[in-house]
Amino acid sequence: MNFLDKLKQFRDYEEQLKWEGTFADYLELVKKNPMIAQSAHSRVYQMIISAGVSEKDGHKHYHFFDGQIYGLDEAIERLVEEYFHPAARRLDVKKRILLLMGPVSGGKSTIVTMLKHGLEKYSWTDAGAIYAIKDCPMHEDPLHLIPPHLREEFFQETGIRIEGNLSPLNAMRLEKDYDGHIENVPVERIFLSEDKRIGIGTFSPSDPKSQDIADLTGSIDFSTIAEYGSESDPRAYRFDGELNKANRGLMEFQEMLKCDEKFLWHLLSLTQEGNFKAGRFALISADELIIAHTNETEYKTFISNKKNEALHSRMIVMPVPYNLKVSDEEKIYEKLISESDVASVHIAPHALRTAAVFSILTRLKESKSRGIDLIKKMRLYDGEIVEGYNAADIKELRHEFPDEGMSGIDPRYVINRISSAIIKKGVPSINALDILRSIKEGLDQHPSISDEDRARYVEYIALARREYDELAKSEVQKAFVYSFEESAKTLMDNYLDNVEAYCNSNKIFDPITGDEVDPDEKLMRSIEEQIGISENAKKSFREEILIRISAYARKGKRFNYKSHERLKEAIQKKLFADLKDVVKITTSSKTPDETQLKRINEVIARLVDEYGYNTTSANELLKYVGSLLNR
Ligand SMILES: Nc1ncnc2c1ncn2[C@@H]1O[C@H](COP(=O)(O)OP(=O)(O)OP(=O)(O)O)[C@@H](O)[C@H]1O
Ligand SMILES: [Mg+2]
Numbered sequence: 001m002n003f004l005d006k007l008k009q010f011r012d013y014e015e016q017l018k019w020e021g022t023f024a025d026y027l028e029l030v031k032k033n034p035m036i037a038q039s040a041h042s043r044v045y046q047m048i049i050s051a052g053v054s055e056k057d058g059h060k061h062y063h064f065f066d067g068q069i070y071g072l073d074e075a076i077e078r079l080v081e082e083y084f085h086p087a088a089r090r091l092d093v094k095k096r097i098l099l100l101m102g103p104v105s106g107g108k109s110t111i112v113t114m115l116k117h118g119l120e121k122y123s124w125t126d127a128g129a130i131y132a133i134k135d136c137p138m139h140e141d142p143l144h145l146i147p148p149h150l151r152e153e154f155f156q157e158t159g160i161r162i163e164g165n166l167s168p169l170n171a172m173r174l175e176k177d178y179d180g181h182i183e184n185v186p187v188e189r190i191f192l193s194e195d196k197r198i199g200i201g202t203f204s205p206s207d208p209k210s211q212d213i214a215d216l217t218g219s220i221d222f223s224t225i226a227e228y229g230s231e232s233d234p235r236a237y238r239f240d241g242e243l244n245k246a247n248r249g250l251m252e253f254q255e256m257l258k259c260d261e262k263f264l265w266h267l268l269s270l271t272q273e274g275n276f277k278a279g280r281f282a283l284i285s286a287d288e289l290i291i292a293h294t295n296e297t298e299y300k301t302f303i304s305n306k307k308n309e310a311l312h313s314r315m316i317v318m319p320v321p322y323n324l325k326v327s328d329e330e331k332i333y334e335k336l337i338s339e340s341d342v343a344s345v346h347i348a349p350h351a352l353r354t355a356a357v358f359s360i361l362t363r364l365k366e367s368k369s370r371g372i373d374l375i376k377k378m379r380l381y382d383g384e385i386v387e388g389y390n391a392a393d394i395k396e397l398r399h400e401f402p403d404e405g406m407s408g409i410d411p412r413y414v415i416n417r418i419s420s421a422i423i424k425k426g427v428p429s430i431n432a433l434d435i436l437r438s439i440k441e442g443l444d445q446h447p448s449i450s451d452e453d454r455a456r457y458v459e460y461i462a463l464a465r466r467e468y469d470e471l472a473k474s475e476v477q478k479a480f481v482y483s484f485e486e487s488a489k490t491l492m493d494n495y496l497d498n499v500e501a502y503c504n505s506n507k508i509f510d511p512i513t514g515d516e517v518d519p520d521e522k523l524m525r526s527i528e529e530q531i532g533i534s535e536n537a538k539k540s541f542r543e544e545i546l547i548r549i550s551a552y553a554r555k556g557k558r559f560n561y562k563s564h565e566r567l568k569e570a571i572q573k574k575l576f577a578d579l580k581d582v583v584k585i586t587t588s589s590k591t592p593d594e595t596q597l598k599r600i601n602e603v604i605a606r607l608v609d610e611y612g613y614n615t616t617s618a619n620e621l622l623k624y625v626g627s628l629l630n631r
Contacts, residue, residue, distance in 0.1 A: 021186070030158065043130070119249055132190045139199060204254035264311055325382045347431075353471075431617050440461050472624060477580075487575055489561060495523065548563065583629060
């Protein structure tokens with residue numbers, strides 16, 4: 001019901017936005033709001049910035065791409081600043097074909113799709129409104145009706161530059177139907193739509209033998225030639241190629257360099273003069289943004305061919321590398337999983353992160369100049385603080401390999417491996433180890449990985465696993481302690497009692513046996529050794545602590561285990577070390593006794609309630625950490 005209401009609401013809204021009038025009416029609209037007459041390039045740019053721009057660390061972030069594209073801020077900033085913005089201002093780049101060049105599954109198509117969908121939506125807004133000569137198959141810009149000799153004057157009056165000539169079809173209609181009276185030509189508001197082929201086009205190369213240039217520029221309509229008498233009558237031509245249909249908006253040229261040469265040459269005049277040739281007509285002006293994409297290998301082959309020089313100089317090549325940040329890679333996987341039919345599967349904490357660590361490692365290049373290992377480099381790129389390195393180092397590292405991010409494992413591969421792991425396991429729960437295993441198995445079947453890379457990747461799987469091991473261990477240890485603070489306090493009180501007795505050469509009262517006993521040297525040493533206090537230094541350390549306690553007492557302050565930085569460290573380490581045995585025994589016992597069982601259940605409950613596991617993944621985690629600690 002609700003849904004049907006919405007449908008009706010939308011229809012009403014559509015009705016409301018429709019506009020139709022004469023060219024004279026349209027001129028009034030333009031005078032009031034010159035933005036409706038902006039070029040396609042300008043519209044794309046306005047659309048992007050209207051979604052918001054923020055600045056961080058001297059880099060711009062364009063919110064238009066939020067939620068779909070992660071970790072490509074720099075590539076996008078470049079794209080906007082070196083192409084969209086200058087093109088919007090009618091600078092020369094506008095005439096060039098925009099070529100996105102990057103590795104497979106690096107987000108090129110996603111960027112183009114976002115622009116297409118964005119434009120569709122934008123054309124429904126006031127700011128993005130577009131008008132066209134009514135019933136024109138190319139949705140021609142009504143301002144093309146203004147004859148060239150009046151355009152300078154029009155510019156003086158309105159500030160709008162008119163580019164492009166009236167198309168042959170509309171020129172004929174103007175003469176035949178409106179007697180040359182441009183003010184009477186009907187104009188309508190249009191709404192861009194890929195489905196309806198209004199202002200959005202897609203061209204993808206197919207078999208060069210069967211593909212016809214008509215797919216790009218339209219073709220003669222043989223059924224109407226008889227009616228109009230001649231092939232050069234524009235009414236006997238179907239302006240239904242992708243270039244025609246994408247006029248006023250955007251055309252995606254998929255895998256452009258896979259395309260037959262004759263198609264590419266066709267684009268030459270388009271890129272030079274902003275027009276293209278169709279049938280036997282004068283050149284047709286095109287107001288559209290052409291975005292093509294390709295991968296690096298094809299691009300290199302293309303530019304190495306001298307014959308392509310002319311075309312090459314008419315392209316703007318923008319690199320779209322892989323994301324290089326672990327946290328963003330994780331978001332990409334989350335997005336892809338949420339869109340897939342395995343969205344309901346439980347993914348254990350750190351599982352996607354671990355896969356992301358692996359992926360990023362395959363994309364990074366080992367620094368030659370900075371003596372930094374890959375893991376540290378990975379952390380730095382992800383915005384973590386790494387001792388000994390600062391922002392300037394990151395910049396330097398980034399510049400060391402301009403093509404970093406152009407190779408490595410692609411996100412789609414990882415997602416495929418995750419899906420296959422889920423299916424194979426048959427349990428609706430998957431963890432980091434399942435994913436790493438699946439990634440490893442998949443490497444053998446991967447057709448485009450060299451043996452050398454495969455060996456390297458196997459090493460990275462081991463590195464990613466080591467990163468995960470640390471996370472897994474500390475998570476379990478934390479979950480084992482009911483109250484970490486309380487345990488720390490008890491241990492410290494015990495230590496201080498013994499230290500006091502030791503320094504004063506006293507005995508200590510054993511609450512269990514009721515005997516007076518010597519201070520527990522073993523206990524004290526087990527704590528001190530955690531922070532490397534030697535046998536020779538123990539006495540002064542203990543005295544120092546007593547002095548600190550009395551200083552606190554004099555000031556009326558309570559001494560706790562956090563009052564002494566090194567003591568605090570020692571206590572924490574000792575707790576973890578003690579725990580190690582409990583965790584080890586509890587988690588690895590094949591036949592846990594009653595207390596162990598109780599403990600295990602408590603820990604699992606805590607992992608589920610506080611750490612985001614489910615019972616399956618929590619049990620798996622415990623088992624794994626048990627095996628780690630037993631190594
Ligand atoms: N940086 C990224 N941010 C968000 N999603 C990404 C990113 N890179 C890749 N993806 C996702 O990975 C999948 C593949 O990306 P996409 O199809 O856009 O790549 P492509 O560069 O066009 O690849 P191909 O060369 O194979 O055509 C998509 O679902 C895309 O959303
Ligand atoms: Mg693609």
